[in-house]
Amino acid sequence: MTGEPKTPDKFTVINELARRRCFYWQSYEIYGGVSGFVTYGFLGTKLKQNIEKKLRELFVNKLGVLEIESPVIAPSKVFEASGHVGHFKEPMIECLKCKRRFRADHLLREFAEIKESEAEKLSLKEVKEVIENRGIHCPECGGTFGEPKYFLTMFKTTLGPYSEAVGYGRPEAAQGIFVEFKHLYEMTREKLPFGVIQIGHALRNEISPRQGLIRLREFTIMDLEFFFDPEEPNCFILKDFENETLRLVLAENKLHGSEEIVEVAVKEALEKGYIKAEWQSIFMALAKKLLIDLGVPAEKQRFIEKLPWERAHYAVQSFDQEVYVERWGWVEVSGHAYRTDYDLKRHMQFSGTDMRVFKRHEKPVETEQIVVKPLMAKLGPVFKAEAAKVAKMLSEADPKEVEVSIRKNGYYMLGKHKVLQEHVEIIRQKIKERGKRFIPHVVEPSFGSDRLVYIALEFAYHVKDGRAILSFPREIAPVQVGVYPLVTKDGLPEKASQIYETLINEGFIVECDETGSVGRRYARADEIGIPLGITVDYQTLKDNTVTIRDRDSWKQVRSRIERLPELLHKYFRWKVDFEDLGQSFER
RNA sequence: GCGGCCGUCGUCUAGUCUGGUUUAGGACACAGGCCUUCCAAGCCUGUGAUCCCGGGUUCGAAUCCCGGCGGCCGCACCA
Numbered sequence: 001m002t003g004e005p006k007t008p009d010k011f012t013v014i015n016e017l018a019r020r021r022c023f024y025w026q027s028y029e030i031y032g033g034v035s036g037f038v039t040y041g042f043l044g045t046k047l048k049q050n051i052e053k054k055l056r057e058l059f060v061n062k063l064g065v066l067e068i069e070s071p072v073i074a075p076s077k078v079f080e081a082s083g084h085v086g087h088f089k090e091p092m093i094e095c096l097k098c099k100r101r102f103r104a105d106h107l108l109r110e111f112a113e114i115k116e117s118e119a120e121k122l123s124l125k126e127v128k129e130v131i132e133n134r135g136i137h138c139p140e141c142g143g144t145f146g147e148p149k150y151f152l153t154m155f156k157t158t159l160g161p162y163s164e165a166v167g168y169g170r171p172e173a174a175q176g177i178f179v180e181f182k183h184l185y186e187m188t189r190e191k192l193p194f195g196v197i198q199i200g201h202a203l204r205n206e207i208s209p210r211q212g213l214i215r216l217r218e219f220t221i222m223d224l225e226f227f228f229d230p231e232e233p234n235c236f237i238l239k240d241f242e243n244e245t246l247r248l249v250l251a252e253n254k255l256h257g258s259e260e261i262v263e264v265a266v267k268e269a270l271e272k273g274y275i276k277a278e279w280q281s282i283f284m285a286l287a288k289k290l291l292i293d294l295g296v297p298a299e300k301q302r303f304i305e306k307l308p309w310e311r312a313h314y315a316v317q318s319f320d321q322e323v324y325v326e327r328w329g330w331v332e333v334s335g336h337a338y339r340t341d342y343d344l345k346r347h348m349q350f351s352g353t354d355m356r357v358f359k360r361h362e363k364p365v366e367t368e369q370i371v372v373k374p375l376m377a378k379l380g381p382v383f384k385a386e387a388a389k390v391a392k393m394l395s396e397a398d399p400k401e402v403e404v405s406i407r408k409n410g411y412y413m414l415g416k417h418k419v420l421q422e423h424v425e426i427i428r429q430k431i432k433e434r435g436k437r438f439i440p441h442v443v444e445p446s447f448g449s450d451r452l453v454y455i456a457l458e459f460a461y462h463v464k465d466g467r468a469i470l471s472f473p474r475e476i477a478p479v480q481v482g483v484y485p486l487v488t489k490d491g492l493p494e495k496a497s498q499i500y501e502t503l504i505n506e507g508f509i510v511e512c513d514e515t516g517s518v519g520r521r522y523a524r525a526d527e528i529g530i531p532l533g534i535t536v537d538y539q540t541l542k543d544n545t546v547t548i549r550d551r552d553s554w555k556q557v558r559s560r561i562e563r564l565p566e567l568l569h570k571y572f573r574w575k576v577d578f579e580d581l582g583q584s585f586e587r
Numbered sequence: 588g589c590g591g592c593c594g595u596c597g598u599c600u601a602g603u604c605u606g607g608u609u610u611a612g613g614a615c616a617c618a619g620g621c622c623u624u625c626c627a628a629g630c631c632u633g634u635g636a637u638c639c640c641g642g643g644u645u646c647g648a649a650u651c652c653c654g655g656c657g658g659c660c661g662c663a664c665c666a
Contacts, residue, residue, distance in 0.1 A: 312666045519626035
């Protein structure tokens with residue numbers, strides 16, 4: 001590609017490396033490739049699995065969150081209820097002269113002073129009428145507009161071969177959790193708070209996905225829905241996180257055109273009202289931890305609050321976690337939305353299934369209720385045919401108002417009907433409430449798995465003495481150990497393959513390489529980020545020791561072969577220092 | 588989806604303007620062998636491109652023309 005710059009940027013270099021060393025590449029290349037789809041090779045797949053494992057450690061295992069797997073395709077009802085059909089379908093309008101496309105609702109807001117919430121309700125025909133009546137022209141070139149059309153960013157399909165039933169590919173995994181809420185809640189023995197996570201593919205028919213792993217049409221999403229009682233929003237593990245600092249860009253500052261980063265402890269962010277839900281602050285702190293574990297230093301991370309019109313339709317507050325990358329600057333890696341009871345409420349309306357949970361009061365609450373009981377024996381003769389209607393109106397009226405009026409005036413006017421004291425009996429009733437029903441609130445951290453893979457690669461990548469090295473944190477490295485005979489003769493290769501076998505049986509991800517010189521093999525290993533290299537040399541034949549080489553410092557230590565499994569477990573699981581793996585070795 | 592630039596072995600590229608001199612050349616990488624007592628050394632051999640796809644012009648097209656696909660950048664979009 002001659003159009004490429006002489007010194008390619010990190011994104012380009014990483015994509016080349018990813019392709020060459022089997023991390024990932026664009027799919028369907030033999031047919032010319034299709035943008036927005038990617039295939040992971042064996043190193044990429046492993047790296048992605050390790051990253052997801054890391055997320056599970058932090059968000060799933062320790063918090064007792066439950067993981068489920070639901071279908072990618074859903075009947076249209078699901079996404080009508082969730083509001084996606086309405087919100088993913090943007091009316092677009094094209095200028096006939098300069099061919100630029102605009103969002104029709106944005107134009108209406110700007111030039112016809114129609115509020116966004118109202119503009120959304122307009123049909124295409126109405127949009128067209130407003131554009132014509134107001135004489136709105138292209139703001140760029142003054143040309144006239146063509147027919148407004150919907151652009152749907154969900155993948156649409158039909159369910160069954162001859163069916164008219166519409167289905168959609170899910171644009172997020174969250175709905176798969178919400179629709180199963182009742183069942184999941186019962187299975188967890190009806191306790192709040194509780195969280196459910198789902199890691200799986202999602203589909204969005206992006207207009208122009210052109211940023212490698214950053215924007216895909218089919219991607220892996222990790223949606224965690226955490227349900228809690230809005231009356232008891234306190235997080236019981238807040239203490240563990242309250243001093244963790246977060247770097248926030250607040251909406252109020254954004255309004256004044258500032259992207260100033262406010263660095264505050266979780267505790268302070270809650271006290272000052274920067275973050276509305278306690279649980280959300282915990283997930284943000286965990287998200288920061290996850291990224292640090294993936295190799296992104298805190299100063300390259302921030303959480304940017306979304307302005308009301310930038311937010312998703314379901315959220316009352318949301319922050320995007322962003323990471324600073326070389327090519328594009330700040331890039332979103334996770335979203336943290338306070339979805340309130342929006343989704344469950346909508347599914348309750350659309351499906352008719354009661355999504356409320358029952359909360360038992362500690363003590364039954366006794367309340368006194370005034371009941372106005374119509375005495376039909378008296379009402380009948382007076383109101384005749386109207387009697388039933390009057391009784392019904394009476395039951396809908398405010399009993400307190402009725403009582404006050406009758407006591408004061410001796411009657412109560414129900415429209416044109418005059419109800420006298422003798423027509424009713426006013427009873428004070430004690431009612432025992434054992435609990436109440438409500439819809440839980442939800443905070444949602446949502447990660448893009450593929451973006452994390454790219455971020456991990458970009459932050460691991462550096463060049464030492466002209467060689468590319470991927471310095472992955474040891475827990476996410478796709479290959480853990482390389483085993484090398486120093487030279488390929490005198491029985492060294494045989495010894496190396498024995499060690500290889502042993503380590504494989506111990507459950508390590510190991511690679512054995514005997515081609516070319518040992519220096520070349522080290523270089524290749526560094527390039528795919530293998531943290532440790534074990535070299536069999538002539539000393540090995542004498543005393544059964546090998547050298548262990550550190551990817552990042554290129555230092556070597558010497559240890560006995562029998563101790564390797566134990567030492568490597570310590571290194572990968574308990575994170576002991578490299579220097580503690582053996583005696584320092586100098587050639 | 589619009590505009591600009593671009594598309595040749597896995598990668599980087601020579602050749603394209605000025606159609607034939609090239610079985611499309613090189614370097615790196617890769618595979619096999621030799622060598623090699625620790626950081627991409629060297630030598631030999633080999634694999635690998637119907638020049639993005641389709642159509643047209645021509646005796647003849649990687650080269651010229653048209654359409655499509657893909658990439659990068661900008662605009663727009665990104666719940």
